[in-house]
Structures are given as C-alpha cells and as structure tokens.
Amino acid sequence: MNKLFKLLSLNMRDYLNFYKILxxxxxxxxxxxxxxxxxxxxxxxxxGFFIYMFAKLLLETLITxxxxxxxxxxxxxxxxxxxxxxxxxxxxxxxxxxxxxxILNSLPISKNIIITSKMLNLYFSNLLFTILIMVPVLxxxxxxxxxxxxxxxxxxxxxxxxxxxxxxxxxxxGSLITFISTRFQAKKLFQFIIMSISIVIYFxxxxxxxxxxxxxxxxxxxxxxxMFNKIYPLTNNYLDLLLNHNLKSLLIFIILPIxxxxxxxxxxxxxxxNIISKIGERKKHKNYTLKVTNNKQFISLFxxxxxxxxxxPMYIFNSLYGLILLILGIxxxxxxxxxxxxxxxxxxEFVNLIKDKNALLIGLxxxxxxxxxxxxxLEGKNLWIVKSIPVDPLxxxxxxxxxxxxxxxxxxxxxxxxxxYLFKLGIGNLLLNILIISNYAFLVSILGLIIxxxxxxxxxxxxxxxxxxxxxxxxxxxxGLAIGLVFLLCNLKLELIIIILLFINIILFLYLKxxxxxxxxxx
Amino acid sequence: MLKIVNFTKKYNKNFTAVDNLxxxxxxxxxxxxxxxxxxxxxxTIKAIAGIINFDEGDIFINNKSIKHDALKAKMDLAxxxxxxxxxxxxxxxxxxxFIASMYNVDVNRKKELIEKYADMFEIKENLGDEIxxxxxxxxxxxxxIAALVHEPKVLILDEPFVGLDPVCTHxxxxxxxxxxxxxxTIFFSxxxxxxxxxxxxxxxxxxxGKLIYQGLMEEVTKNKSLEESFMEIENEQTI
Numbered sequence: 113m114n115k116l117f118k119l120l121s122l123n124m125r126d127y128l129n130f131y132k133i134l135x136x137x138x139x140x141x142x143x144x145x146x147x148x149x150x151x152x153x154x155x156x157x158x159x160g161f162f163i164y165m166f167a168k169l170l171l172e173t174l175i176t177x178x179x180x181x182x183x184x185x186x187x188x189x190x191x192x193x194x195x196x197x198x199x200x201x202x203x204x205x206x207x208x209x210x211x212x213x214x215i216l217n218s219l220p221i222s223k224n225i226i227i228t229s230k231m232l233n234l235y236f237s238n239l240l241f242t243i244l245i246m247v248p249v250l251x252x253x254x255x256x257x258x259x260x261x262x263x264x265x266x267x268x269x270x271x272x273x274x275x276x277x278x279x280x281x282x283x284x285x286g287s288l289i290t291f292i293s294t295r296f297q298a299k300k301l302f303q304f305i306i307m308s309i310s311i312v313i314y315f316x317x318x319x320x321x322x323x324x325x326x327x328x329x330x331x332x333x334x335x336x337x338x339m340f341n342k343i344y345p346l347t348n349n350y351l352d353l354l355l356n357h358n359l360k361s362l363l364i365f366i367i368l369p370i371x372x373x374x375x376x377x378x379x380x381x382x383x384x385x386n387i388i389s390k391i392g393e394r395k396k397h398k399n400y401t402l403k404v405t406n407n408k409q410f411i412s413l414f415x416x417x418x419x420x421x422x423x424x425p426m427y428i429f430n431s432l433y434g435l436i437l438l439i440l441g442i443x444x445x446x447x448x449x450x451x452x453x454x455x456x457x458x459x460x461e462f463v464n465l466i467k468d469k470n471a472l473l474i475g476l477x478x479x480x481x482x483x484x485x486x487x488x489x490l491e492g493k494n495l496w497i498v499k500s501i502p503v504d505p506l507x508x509x510x511x512x513x514x515x516x517x518x519x520x521x522x523x524x525x526x527x528x529x530x531x532x533y534l535f536k537l538g539i540g541n542l543l544l545n546i547l548i549i550s551n552y553a554f555l556v557s558i559l560g561l562i563i564x565x566x567x568x569x570x571x572x573x574x575x576x577x578x579x580x581x582x583x584x585x586x587x588x589x590x591x592g593l594a595i596g597l598v599f600l601l602c603n604l605k606l607e608l609i610i611i612i613l614l615f616i617n618i619i620l621f622l623y624l625k626x627x628x629x630x631x632x633x634x635x
Numbered sequence: 636m637l638k639i640v641n642f643t644k645k646y647n648k649n650f651t652a653v654d655n656l657x658x659x660x661x662x663x664x665x666x667x668x669x670x671x672x673x674x675x676x677x678x679t680i681k682a683i684a685g686i687i688n689f690d691e692g693d694i695f696i697n698n699k700s701i702k703h704d705a706l707k708a709k710m711d712l713a714x715x716x717x718x719x720x721x722x723x724x725x726x727x728x729x730x731x732x733f734i735a736s737m738y739n740v741d742v743n744r745k746k747e748l749i750e751k752y753a754d755m756f757e758i759k760e761n762l763g764d765e766i767x768x769x770x771x772x773x774x775x776x777x778x779x780i781a782a783l784v785h786e787p788k789v790l791i792l793d794e795p796f797v798g799l800d801p802v803c804t805h806x807x808x809x810x811x812x813x814x815x816x817x818x819x820t821i822f823f824s825x826x827x828x829x830x831x832x833x834x835x836x837x838x839x840x841x842x843x844g845k846l847i848y849q850g851l852m853e854e855v856t857k858n859k860s861l862e863e864s865f866m867e868i869e870n871e872q873t874i
Binding site for chain 1: 647728
C-alpha cells in the first residue's frame, strides 16, 4: 500500500502545480507558478461556465416538456461515453509504452501495484473531467428544479463513482486491442482501425431500433432515456438512484467497479509481460533497399509532422474531437433529413440554423479540432533536432499549422458542399462559406500553436500528459469554443464575419512572427 | 573555424553555468572539451549548436554569429547530443533523409554518403526499421550518419563514444581524423581521457563554468598521461 501511495504521489506531482509552487527555487519563480496555477483554475472555470450555460439552455426546453430529469441522463451518458472512448486510445501509451516502464519493473514492486497506480492515474484525470461536466450540470439543475438534500448527497457520491466504470472497461478493451495489435507489423494503424470500427459498431447497435419516432412524441422523455440507456446501459440506474433514491442502483455502482477491477487485474497481469516483450521485439524489413527523397525543407517538415500525427491513434482521436462530431453530424443529416431531425427533437429552428449558419456550425467543430496545441510540447526530448537544424522557426511553425489546416479544412469544405447540395444554397453562398471555413481552419491552427508556445511542457514521460491533460490543449479548446459560440450566437452577416476572422488571423500571424519566434528561441 | 567570445550562460538569473568562456578552434583541429559532471560542457555545446539562448558574448561558426545569423551559421554545423533522442515514429532512413533535406543535400550525394556511413557503422540492414525498435547504440549511429551526411565544416559532439561498439568507435575515430585532415573543425566533450589523448591535438578543461586550461595536447601531456595532468590541473585550481 505504501508503495502504491508513493507511486501515486510521484505521478501527482507531475499534474498538480502546487508542488511546483512549493518547490520553486526563488520568490519570483514561486509567483510565476502561482500565476500559472490561478490561470489553470480560471480556464477550468470558463469551460465549466460553458457547460453550465449549455445545460441551462437544455433544461429550459426540457422543463416545458416536463422531462427535466432527461438532462441528468444525457450528461451522465455523454461523460461516460467520452471517458470510455478517449481512455481506450490512451491505454497503449499509458500502460505499455510508458518511458518509466523499465525503471518501474526493475524495482521490487508487484505488477498489480504498478497496474493499479496507472489505473488510478487514469481515474484521477477522468475524475477531473467528470467534475468539470457534472458540477456545472448540478448547479444548472438545482437552480431551475427544486431538489432535497439527499439528491445533493447522492449526486456528489456518484461524481466519484461515475468515472470508475468507463475507466476500468477502457483498460480492458485497450489492453486487449494492444495485445492483438502486437502481432501486426503496423500495430498503431491496426489499433486505430480496430478502435474506430469498434466505435462505429458500438453506436450502430446503440442507435439501431432506437424507438425515437413521431408516434411516441407523447413519451418523448422515456424515448430519450431509452436511447441513452442503449448508448450507455447504466443511465436508467443512475436516474433511478438520484430521483428515486433506489439503493439497489447504488449497489450496482459500487459492486460493478470492484468486479471489473478484479477482472482487469487478472487479465492485465496475464498479458502484461507478453505485450511488453512483443512491443520490444525488433521487426526487420526484409529485402530493404535504400530509398531517399528529393524533398525541400518545408515538405520534409510537413511530412514529419503528418507522420507524427498518424503514428499515434491517441493523438488523432484526442486532438480531433470536433472533426469526429462533424462527420457524425453530416452522416446523420445525410441519412435523416434536417426537417425530420427538427420534428423529432422539437427544435423547429434547426432547418433554418443549418441553412443560414452551416459554415459557423461547421467552423465551431473545426475550432474543437487542434493538433497544434500540443505539437510543440510533443517535440519533448527531440526538441534539440528542430532547434539545431538551419531552418527558420516560422517554417517549422507553418509545417505544424499546415497539418492541422488541411486536416480540418478538407472535411469542412466537403461538409459545406454537402449542405449546399442538400439546400441548393447557390454558388455565392458556397464561396462565402468556404472562405469562412478556411479562416476558421487557419485560426484554430495558429491559435493552438501560439498557446502551446506560451505553455509548453517537455518533461513528459507519456504523451497522454500533453495530448490530453496539458494546459495548452485545454486552453485552446476553451478559446475555440468561446470564439465559435460568439460567432454562432451573434447575428452578424457572413461578409462581416469573414472580415473579422481575417483581421484576427492577420493579428495572430504577426504575433507568431514577432513574439512566437522569440518564445521559440527561449525554449 | 569555431570562435567562442566572452560566452556566459546563466540559469534562473542566480546560477552561472558558464562564465566568460573564450575559445578559438581552427580548421583541422580536433579539440577535446573536458571537465566534471555539471562543469558546463553540455551547456556550452548546446549554445554552440543554437539550441539554447545565452546572456553575454557570442559564438561564431566560420565567422557567422549563432546569435545574429543563426541559419547561416547552422548550415555549416552538425551537432550530436549525448543522448540521441530521435523521432521514434520515423524509420532510421527517414530520419537521415529528413535531416539531409534540411541542409539541402543533393539527392545523389545523399544516397552515396548514406550508403558509405551505413556500411561503416554496420547499420545498413536496419535503416528500414522504426527508430523506436533501436538500441541506444543504433540510435547513436543514426544520429552520427545524419550529422555526417551533410558534410559539415564544424562538427560538435557531446560524449560521442557512449553506447558505440568497439568497431564503430574505431571507425568514428578514423572518420574524425579524415574530416580534420580535410579542414573540418571538430569539438567534442568526453570523460574518456585516453580517447581524448590519442585523438585530439588540443584540449580545454572547464571547471564550475570557468575555463581553467586550454592548449596543445602535447604540451599538457609532457612526460605524463592526460589523466595525471588533468588531476594536477584540477587540484591546482581547488587549492
């Protein structure tokens, strides 16, 4: 137990800034770390405020339909699904490709303690995410719906229990996929494909036969819950516990993680060394012939950045949340017409929103897709390479920006074409929308990079730390969300939005050129 | 030619890692940079390579300032760190190709030199493997090939022999001699004094950020080994 606590506290130092505040060598550096800590809290609060506003808007609609409890079910199911899917992509890096593997395994610490410490690390980061989602929802819910004290107690207890189950399930799934992938040459590609297919199958069976249709509109609340219960089967138990104080449901939430934990430690203990030794195997390419390219500096830098992104399923998935939302949205619109969606959801303005503000909606999803906000930190111990080569820092910046730009711009433009075709919006509208999308794609790319230049983190042992849990990523996501919502909610003309975006982009470019380069030289 | 003028580097404003260092390394010199752990060797080398900023002084590579004309200065320079952390997601050949394209190396010359050095360091058949599967020594060899493939005029190495097998160590020493004869400036840090004694024509000793000795190797090793001379110089400074 003592060893487990020591391992945990060691890892916590990496996450929690107050260790740095306490151990800073001088007063000025203590103040600097304190400022950073306050800033992190502020960014978290802003993000929480967005969730609060969103939950309140949703609740106002649900209260008129007398199905306000659906809001709790929706946020419960969504936070669980996000934790489950995003954690699956982290398992390989966190458990099996971590840089501390050699040192940990050479110490007299049992395998179970190492696994449990890693499991708890993942749990704590998912707990932070759950708090960030569920606390603003609680505030919004209790400000509009009257509840008793036992509701508060049970709600707070469940916040700590919620991330346990998806965390443990993700460890089982992620470990099994890693175990199978070790048998393949392109194991990262295999992992990405198999996880993507699993997600598609998961949602296909969740939505299949979902009884959300016009006949059942009178029972809309139950229909919604049925749908979310299919997506995440514990949703009904969660509501049963909160609303009816059913202790059976509480028992499920306590016993299930314990059973899952035992299964996980048994499975991982039996395949742990096997996976590690397979990962360490050196695969030789037979009949290798020497091939070199004639690439120019920029193309080589661009290819290097693209390969970095494609080499890590976790990097792809965690940086491109917005794109995944966009693709899902477009597929739903293609298979279910916007009119039908409007009827089913009771959101009558949906058709007009898609017609008039499709570029801003798509732009919002692009603003949530940012690979550049962790691209500087990801250089990590390789930073010496890019700093010692004879290349203008701006060229290095633009190689990173271009990767994110094209990855977001192409799906954005395809989506614009699809919506333009569905609504026959005309060539003028199409061109305006493409201009908006290109500006959004550039904005998120350059903004993410600037934020990462201000808040780099190079001493990571595992890339999870910078891709998922860094301040730069979180700040970039919050800024993107804020910018996207402001443009979406203000009724500005598209032409004016283009001018504003262009102006912001020019300012950001100049900032990168004059301040960004200086920040780079100090790294 | 490498010229270090009044170079000072401070960390956190209150710790001076290197204090007013002056060195001049001419074309064809093989210069050893020796000192305790934490004496300031790696800091100096990183500043020469343009990796870290510095507070005072300047560093010139073939008369081009690394501070004010960094891109031109770096064009003549190759740097190999003490711990070759390379891009793990790339194959060995992709990494070398990437570095060579940063120095605009002609494609035919690139191929010719990669073949030559891959044969020399016995790593040709592993060039197509991912760097993540390499051992420390193999990474070191890839870093060496990538550094040599653009035919640098100034070669900066931080502990270059760590992790290399005896055959490759021998080949590297021979290659360093050949490069120096062709006018290349070589500056490297090492803790292996025997290697420095046999390989270098000049030596600089640094202690707690200050240069305590510089001169010809034959002068410092008159009638005794470099190890003995090093200990004497160190003790004189302590007293």
